[in-house]
Each structure stands twice: as structure tokens, then as C-alpha cells.
């Protein structure tokens with residue numbers, strides 16, 4: 001561990017803890033995780049009573065590698081991203097994600113004032129974040145923190161997350177080729193639904209884990 005690395009970690013820890021404090025004020029169950037392993041352990045413990053676990057297509061959750069562990073415990077995994085599924089099968093899984101016992105997702109941005117900002121194409125991921133599942137766990141890597149308002153958060157998403165996501169998914173959008181958003185009107189446009197969750201949704205048990213490591217895009 002170098003001094004530089006220590007200082008970077010310390011600086012992000014302060015920001016993560018500020019976000020956790022703000023999320024708590026906004027009604028969420030919010031937890032600081034110094035490492036991704038701590039987030040992994042939290043999810044496994046929280047999943048104990050869950051029979052069905054939904055995955056919204058988040059790279060953050062893929063990075064955590066929690067799916068294989070939960071599948072090994074006999075949970076029914078609802079992941080519409082499994083290769084080889086036809087559209088009807090994918091949509092059927094997305095619908096079931098909306099009523100699963102535990103839904104796992106990342107967030108495109110988290111402001112230091114405790115607001116979750118996301119941009120989605122289909123809406124299954126963002127819809128499941130605020131109503132339907134019995135419990136939702138949102139994992140936010142430190143790279144998702146934004147020191148600003150939801151407008152700044154949207155800027156972060158369209159600047160740093162949407163273009164590489166469009167490229168990852170092989171969509172034919174300008175940003176997938178150039179790396180820059182031009183507010184396109186492409187049929188493949190992935191920026192179709194923007195959500196701002198600024199307080200805990202009334203009937204949904206939402207936990208937010210803020211991790212002092214980079215996770216997802």
C-alpha cells in the first residue's frame with residue numbers, strides 16, 4: 001500500500017461516509033463498506049430468507065460475483081441476461097424480477113446528498129428499484145459518487161456510463177463509436193427513462209451499500 005493509495009482511499013472514505021449519512025437522513029438503510037468483500041457478505045446474509053433473487057443487469061453486481069454463491073445456496077436466480085434467451089423469455093424474467101424476494105442492482109449515480117439517479121432503456125431495472133420486490137439492495141461503488149445535484153448526476157451517467165454500456169451491449173448508437181453522448185435519437189438509444197429516487201420509496205425496503213472501491217461503469 002502506497003501513501004498515495006492510502007490518501008485516495010481516505011478521501012473516498014470521507015465521501016462514501018457523507019453519502020451514507022445523507023442516505024440515512026433520506027430514509028434508506030445505508031451502510032459503508034470499506035471493501036467489495038464486505039458488500040458481498042452483506043448481500044449473502046440479507047439473502048438468507050429469500051427464495052427468489054432478481055438481477056437487474058448491473059455490472060456492479062457482476063463485479064461482486066455474488067450470483068454463483070446465491071445459486072449454490074439453492075436460490076432461484078432471475079437474470080434476464082443469461083445468454084441464449086429469446087425476447088419473450090427475457091421479458092418473462094424481467095416481469096418476475098418485479099415481484100422477487102430480493103432485487104440486486106447498482107446505481108448509475110449517487111449524490112453526496114443521498115439521491116439515486118439512474119438512466120434505463122427498458123425500465124425493468126429502475127422499476128424494480130422502487131416498487132415490487134420485498135427487499136432491494138443497491139450497491140454503489142465510489143466511482144458513482146457525484147458531488148452535485150441530480151442534473152450533475154445525469155451528466156455523469158451520460159458522460160461516463162451510457163457510452164460504454166451502449167458499446168458493451170453492441171448497440172448502434174453514436175456514443176458506442178465515439179465515447180461521447182450527443183443526445184441521439186437512435187432506435188438503439190439506451191437513455192429513455194431517467195429516475196431520481198430522493199427518499200426511500202414508501203413501501204419498499206431499500207438498502208444502499210456504498211463501497212470504497214470502483215465497481216461497474
Ligand code: SF4
Pocket residue numbers: 158162163166173174175176180181182183184185186188189190191
Ligand atoms: S442519448 Fe444516445 S448518444 Fe447519448 S448516451 Fe444515450 S444512447 Fe448514447
